[in-house]
Amino acid sequence: MTLLRELLDSLRSFVATVGAVALFFVRVLGQIPRALLRPGLIVEQVYNAGALSLVIIMTCGLFVGMVLGLQGYDLLQRFGSEDALGTGSALALIKELGPVVTALLFAGRAGTALASEIGLMRATDQLAAMEMMAVDPFRRVVAPRFLGGCIAVPLLTMIFISIGIFGVQLIGVQQLGVDAAAFWSQMRASVDVSDVMEGVIKGCVFGVACSLIAVYEGYTATPTAEGVGRATTRTVVISAVLTLLLDYMLTAAML
Amino acid sequence: MRSTRAVELSTGLFVLLGFAALFFLVTQITNRQLSLNDSYEVYAHFENIGSLKPGAAVSIAGVTVGRVESIVFDQQIYKAVVRMRINSRYDKIPVDSDASIMTSGLLGGQYIGITVGGADEYLKDGDQIEFVQDALVLENLINQLVATFSRRGEQTQETEQ
Amino acid sequence: MALAQEPHIALPETAAIIEIRDVHYSVGNRAIFSGLNLSIPRGRITAIMGPSGTGKTTLLRLITGQIKPQRGQILFDGVDVTRLSVRDLYALRRRMGMLFQNGALLTDLDVFENVAFPLREHTKLPEALIRHIVLTKLQAVGLRGAARLMPAELSGGMARRVALARAMATDPDLLIYDEPFTGLDPISMGMIVRLVRQMHNALGITSIVVSHDVEELSQLADVGFIIAGGKVAAQGTFSQLKNAESEIVHQFVNGLADGPVPFHYPAPDYYEQLLA
Numbered sequence: 133m134t135l136l137r138e139l140l141d142s143l144r145s146f147v148a149t150v151g152a153v154a155l156f157f158v159r160v161l162g163q164i165p166r167a168l169l170r171p172g173l174i175v176e177q178v179y180n181a182g183a184l185s186l187v188i189i190m191t192c193g194l195f196v197g198m199v200l201g202l203q204g205y206d207l208l209q210r211f212g213s214e215d216a217l218g219t220g221s222a223l224a225l226i227k228e229l230g231p232v233v234t235a236l237l238f239a240g241r242a243g244t245a246l247a248s249e250i251g252l253m254r255a256t257d258q259l260a261a262m263e264m265m266a267v268d269p270f271r272r273v274v275a276p277r278f279l280g281g282c283i284a285v286p287l288l289t290m291i292f293i294s295i296g297i298f299g300v301q302l303i304g305v306q307q308l309g310v311d312a313a314a315f316w317s318q319m320r321a322s323v324d325v326s327d328v329m330e331g332v333i334k335g336c337v338f339g340v341a342c343s344l345i346a347v348y349e350g351y352t353a354t355p356t357a358e359g360v361g362r363a364t365t366r367t368v369v370i371s372a373v374l375t376l377l378l379d380y381m382l383t384a385a386m387l
Numbered sequence: 388m389r390s391t392r393a394v395e396l397s398t399g400l401f402v403l404l405g406f407a408a409l410f411f412l413v414t415q416i417t418n419r420q421l422s423l424n425d426s427y428e429v430y431a432h433f434e435n436i437g438s439l440k441p442g443a444a445v446s447i448a449g450v451t452v453g454r455v456e457s458i459v460f461d462q463q464i465y466k467a468v469v470r471m472r473i474n475s476r477y478d479k480i481p482v483d484s485d486a487s488i489m490t491s492g493l494l495g496g497q498y499i500g501i502t503v504g505g506a507d508e509y510l511k512d513g514d515q516i517e518f519v520q521d522a523l524v525l526e527n528l529i530n531q532l533v534a535t536f537s538r539r540g541e542q543t544q545e546t547e548q
Numbered sequence: 549m550a551l552a553q554e555p556h557i558a559l560p561e562t563a564a565i566i567e568i569r570d571v572h573y574s575v576g577n578r579a580i581f582s583g584l585n586l587s588i589p590r591g592r593i594t595a596i597m598g599p600s601g602t603g604k605t606t607l608l609r610l611i612t613g614q615i616k617p618q619r620g621q622i623l624f625d626g627v628d629v630t631r632l633s634v635r636d637l638y639a640l641r642r643r644m645g646m647l648f649q650n651g652a653l654l655t656d657l658d659v660f661e662n663v664a665f666p667l668r669e670h671t672k673l674p675e676a677l678i679r680h681i682v683l684t685k686l687q688a689v690g691l692r693g694a695a696r697l698m699p700a701e702l703s704g705g706m707a708r709r710v711a712l713a714r715a716m717a718t719d720p721d722l723l724i725y726d727e728p729f730t731g732l733d734p735i736s737m738g739m740i741v742r743l744v745r746q747m748h749n750a751l752g753i754t755s756i757v758v759s760h761d762v763e764e765l766s767q768l769a770d771v772g773f774i775i776a777g778g779k780v781a782a783q784g785t786f787s788q789l790k791n792a793e794s795e796i797v798h799q800f801v802n803g804l805a806d807g808p809v810p811f812h813y814p815a816p817d818y819y820e821q822l823l824a
Contacts, residue, residue: 172391179394183401222416257652261711264612264646265666265718266638272669287405294408297416321451323417324442332409 156348159270160278167275177280181242181343185288188241189234193292196229197221197299204300205308214310218319221300226323226331230293232379235338238285239371243346246277247367250350251360259351274351278343285339286332293331330386337378342371425475427512428456431486432466437497437522439488444498445471452477455499471499473510481506487520497522565590565722565754566611571620573603573610580606581617582778593748593755595769597762599800599809602775604758608726611756612644613637624722642670645715646724651707653699653714659686660695663714670718685713689743705736712743723747725757729764741768762801774800776808 167174200221208214250273253259259269304310346367353363436458445453453473461468473480483504490497501516510516564587571584580603588594598604609615610622613629622629624640632640653662663682667673673681686692689709699707708728715723725744729737741764748755759765765772766786774782774789774797782792790801799807815821 175398176394178402179398182405183397186401186404226412226416253655256650256655257648258654260614261646261648261652261654263614264641264644265669265714266641267666267669268634268638284401287402287408290405290408290412294411319416321444325413325417326442328409328412328417331412 152352153344153348156351157344160275160344160347163268163270163275164279166271167279170276173272173276174279174283177276178283179280180245181238181277181280182284182287185238185241185284186291188237189288189292190295192233192237193230193295194299194302196233196292197225197296197301198303200224200229200296201300201303201308205304205310214304214308215314215318217300217304217310218315219322221304222297222319222323223327225293225296225300226327227334227383228379230296230331231289231334231338232375234289234292234335235285235342235375236372238281238288238339239342239346239368239375242281242284243342243367243371244364246281246343246346247350247353247363248360250274250277250347251353251355251363254351254353255355255357255360269351274347278347281343281346282336282339285342286335289331289335289338330382333386334379334382337382338375341374341378345371345374426453426472427475427478427510428470428472429510429512429514429516430468430470431499431516431519432461432464432468433488433519433521434466435521435524436467436469437488437490437524439469439497439499439522445473445501446498447477447480447501447503452501469499478509478511480510482508482510482514482516483518484510484516485518485520486516488522490523563590564588565625566756567621567623568611569621569623571610571617571622573606573615573617573620579778581610584620584775584779586773586780586783588754588756589771590754591752592770593744593757593768595765595772596756596758596775597760597765597772597800598775598781599796600760603778604760604775605726607775608646608724608756608758612641612646612724642718643721644724645718645720645722647708647711647715647726647728649727649730650704651699651702651711653702653707653710655699657699658695659691659697659699659702659710662699662710663717665714666718681717682713685716686710688716688746689713690739703736705732705739708732708736708740709743712740712747716747719751721754723753723755725755725759727759728757729759729761737764744768760800762803776800 201217204217204221205214208216208220250259253269253273259273262269262272301312301315305312305315349363349367349370350360353359439455439458441455441457443455444451445455453471456470456472458467458469460466471486480501481504483506485502485504487500487502488497489500504518566586566588568584568586571581572579573581573584584607596604596607606615610617611624611629613622613632616630620630624644627640629637629640653659654665657665660682663685664678667678667681683692683695686695689712691706691709691713694702694706694710699710702710728740728744732740744755744757745768747753757765757769769786771784772786772789773780774792776796781794782789782797784792789797792798792801796808798804799809805811
């Protein structure tokens with residue numbers, strides 16, 4: 133009986149949280165037109181979320197690509213189809229690994245920074261001070277950061293995929309001796325623009341999701357050191373789960 | 388504080404890099420989809436298409452000239468109707484050409500290979516390719532083999548007798 | 549901008565700028581205010597005092613419309629703050645300046661940009677004029693030389709002086725100070741007291757100072773309110789407050805350890821608990 137009640141309670145609080153995030157999202161969207169009037173602020177956030185994540189994205193992309201090269205080669209040579217390495221790994225990178233790993237890295241690198249920054253602004257009364265100066269924090273703080281993330285993630289995804297394919301090529305062609313012509317021509321023959329678009333769409337959706345979670349957690353964080361810490365942890369966990377869940381749904385929808 | 392100029396510069400570099408990556412993926416990794424403007428459509432009826440999928444290549448002599456646009460089952464004739472979009476550059480395919488469903492490699496997908504015929508008339512938009520060869524279905528192949536072997540076995544038995 | 553709004557000068561000096569009528573406010577089951585009545589005179593420095601946890605900061609948040617009471621009216625120049633739309637509230641807030649406990653400077657902007665912030669957000673003034681205004685305000689608080697420092701490089705007192713310059717940037721009619729003396733050394737405290745006086749004398753701004761430093765406030769404020777138990781426990785000039793009959797006011801003003809606010813947090817009987 134108590135178990136049932138607890139279940140119902142947690143279900144209710146879950147639904148309430150979803151509602152709160154949705155309302156928050158609407159509020160952010162409402163401020164976006166006015167935030168766009170100050171492109172300088174958005175550029176700054178694209179810099180924070182994107183340019184500063186570039187090194188980690190490129191490093192990880194390279195290694196993911198190299199691992200794919202090794203594993204893919206090992207698997208394919210059992211069937212004598214090493215030439216399909218380009219196709220297989222390019223599709224894996226474009227459709228799944230690129231968008232998902234980029235989103236996870238973004239949540240860890242930029243999402244936590246966003247959440248703790250906004251949380252600390254709340255804790256040090258900066259948001260209240262803005263409200264007192266008749267400046268809506270949603271327009272000045274939340275919307276530009278959200279937009280910055282939304283712009284950065286798809287671009288980071290594309291960079292990740294390109295570097296990843298370079299990594300596959302590095303191991304597969306340069307090191308393990310897959311025929312370069314076969315590698316590229318098979319890849320070209322079976323990868324479609326629509327596949328790349330799938331990657332772009334996923335990147336955009338994950339960008340919106342992860343940025344929203346980060347700014348929401350930061351904005352609603354309990355204004356204490358502990359509360360901000362918890363908000364950053366939640367940002368990573370929720371972003372990761374949400375990314376994988378959305379990935380499944382998007383894949384099912386687009387296949 | 389980092390100067391605004393430096394922020395703008397590195398943000399610009401980042402955005403350009405992102406778009407360069409997208410451009411690279413679209414132009415270098417993919418086989419650019421034929422634009423609808425400069426292509427024409429033909430169709431063919433197959434008894435069995437195997438595992439042919441929309442988007443599969445249509446090739447002549449190994450060169451990709453088009454893609455499979457759609458595959459539907461026609462209940463009137465109980466056959467699969469495969470519509471193909473072919474680049475207008477290749478507008479001299481004789482009407483009596485032969486479309487067959489082939490498999491590329493052991494793991495490769497299936498595609499349509501066109502064997503050029505000898506007529507003077509060429510395929511144009513909306514035409515049907517009359518001569519087709521269905522996909523090789525492994526089970527049928529094996530059945531045929533088994534049948535052949537058992538028949539041969541009977542024959543040898545007969546001769547022994 | 550407030551510069552353009554002059555009608556309040558024509559009003560009699562004694563008219564109240566803020567009227568709080570029968571305000572009820574509670575968080576969860578805990579009632580913070582139950583029937584609070586208070587009026588803050590225009591053009592004066594008003595002190596709001598009270599023991600910790602009596603909701604002084606909550607009162608400021610009510611006045612500025614950051615939170616809304618369950619019942620009652622809060623009139624700012626005759627306008628009910630509790631009924632305003634967000635847009636009107638923001639318009640009203642441009643006439644108020646607030647100094648937060650720790651300054652609440654925006655940490656990603658330097659001192660100059662912090663003071664320029666409200667100007668950049670609300671006006672389209674040319675850069676030269678903004679520079680002029682900002683430097684004037686910084687000069688007034690004695691920190692023109694610190695214009696290019698980041699907030700992290702400032703001491704507590706300096707941060708509060710910058711925040712004061714920022715609150716002054718748009719020339720508000722009302723300045724609210726939330727615990728301006730907390731955690732300052734005597735020198736910084738003296739500076740803040742002097743600045744609050746100067747702002748008031750030079751510009752005729754109405755000021756509300758929330759604090760529990762009775763000594764500093766008695767030098768500074770014209771009138772004072774002591775809030776306890778969700779209501780105004782005493783009000784008047786400081787000599788009136790010192791002679792107030794109320795026990796809690798007596799305890800508060802004289803800083804007594806025991807009284808209506810007990811020294812001991814409620815606990816079971818001492819001997820019983822020890823022997824148990």
